[in-house]
Amino acid sequence: MKTYMAKDTDIKQKWYIVDAKDKVLGRLATRIAIILRGKHKPEYTPHVDCGDYIVVINADKIKVTGKKLSQKEYWTYSGYQGGRREKTLEVMLKTRPEKVLSLAVKRMLSRSSLGHKVFSKLKVYAGDKHPHAAQNPEELKI
Numbered sequence: 305m306k307t308y309m310a311k312d313t314d315i316k317q318k319w320y321i322v323d324a325k326d327k328v329l330g331r332l333a334t335r336i337a338i339i340l341r342g343k344h345k346p347e348y349t350p351h352v353d354c355g356d357y358i359v360v361i362n363a364d365k366i367k368v369t370g371k372k373l374s375q376k377e378y379w380t381y382s383g384y385q386g387g388r389r390e391k392t393l394e395v396m397l398k399t400r401p402e403k404v405l406s407l408a409v410k411r412m413l414s415r416s417s418l419g420h421k422v423f424s425k426l427k428v429y430a431g432d433k434h435p436h437a438a439q440n441p442e443e444l445k446i
Contacts, residue, residue, distance in 0.1 A: 310349040318356045319441035325362040333408035335446045340422050357425045359441050364401035364430040402428040
């Protein structure tokens with residue numbers, strides 16, 4: 305038997321919409337990463353982008369377990385001495401809720417050119433409105 309290797313021309317990509325309301329952050333992020341990567345398809349090939357597009361709405365209504373709201377920190381560094389800024393998850397969910405989910409998914413993907421290409425297919429929105437109605441996304445239950 306020969307091993308099947310998918311080509312870019314063989315792959316059919318779909319659009320899915322996911323409602324993140326009352327979903328746990330980590331469990332949702334892992335499921336999204338699997339679909340973005342294409343591992344849910346039988347024709348999955350590791351070196352080819354087989355995944356689908358995902359639109360996430362209601363990212364501001366996401367849930368976390370335990371004490372993560374007060375203990376989990378996100379930080380940025382400007383490059384200057386004393387330039388490190390820290391924010392807790394609670395502050396990030398109030399100011400930039402779409403960034404929380406996108407960072408969780410991004411850190412689950414590989415840090416290569418294929419990983420960057422796969423991550424660009426994720427669209428996250430804080431509210432329930434999105435500009436991707438023309439693509440007719442299917443609702444995905446997670």
